[in-house]
Amino acid sequence: MFLQDIKERGLRRWLNENPKIAGGVGGGLVVISLLYVSITLFRSCNPAVPAYTPGSVKSWYATEDGQNLYADDALLVPPFQKDGKTFYRAYVFKCPTGTQFVNHIEMYTPEAKTKMEEIRAKSGAPMLEYRAFSDKRLIKRAGGPKWLAYSPQDTSARNAAQRPQSKDCSGDQAVQVSPPGQ
Numbered sequence: 001m002f003l004q005d006i007k008e009r010g011l012r013r014w015l016n017e018n019p020k021i022a023g024g025v026g027g028g029l030v031v032i033s034l035l036y037v038s039i040t041l042f043r044s045c046n047p048a049v050p051a052y053t054p055g056s057v058k059s060w061y062a063t064e065d066g067q068n069l070y071a072d073d074a075l076l077v078p079p080f081q082k083d084g085k086t087f088y089r090a091y092v093f094k095c096p097t098g099t100q101f102v103n104h105i106e107m108y109t110p111e112a113k114t115k116m117e118e119i120r121a122k123s124g125a126p127m128l129e130y131r132a133f134s135d136k137r138l139i140k141r142a143g144g145p146k147w148l149a150y151s152p153q154d155t156s157a158r159n160a161a162q163r164p165q166s167k168d169c170s171g172d173q174a175v176q177v178s179p180p181g182q
Contacts, residue, residue, distance in 0.1 A: 057074040057075075058071045058073065058178075059179060060179050061087040061090055062090035062142065063087060064142070068085060071180055075120055075126055078105075093164045097168055099166065103174075104142060106137050106139045112133045138150075141161050164176075
């Protein structure tokens, strides 16, 4: 019935003649839009809702000399023990020739490691909370002599340690390698 009226008189005229119906439909569309935006924002901003499942995000790990390389859960806090060896987060690069190498390794200070492990045990999304400890990382070249602490005042030594360096290729030719499944 009302569709026939709309067809004969046109939508604009019909809406002008039925303002309560027009207002109700318009208001309903606004409410639905607000609900959609609210739910979307809640899901994207709520740290209690992880964007991944534990174990699905991987990182490389290796011993201090860059050997015994393997990929495991990115939530592991280095250094940690496995098979009687100490493992650190490793940054792996690949030369154009296909040669893969561990450029540098990373660990956290003992205080930061303790707090991060507590967070991991309690939190549903520890990766979000781990960001607070980025300045508590120590890095060094695989097999290198000295651990370097984060220092916003002096980044030159840290940047040099992170720059890819291999006997098989120059740093600008090397490409960082992601763990399998990433």
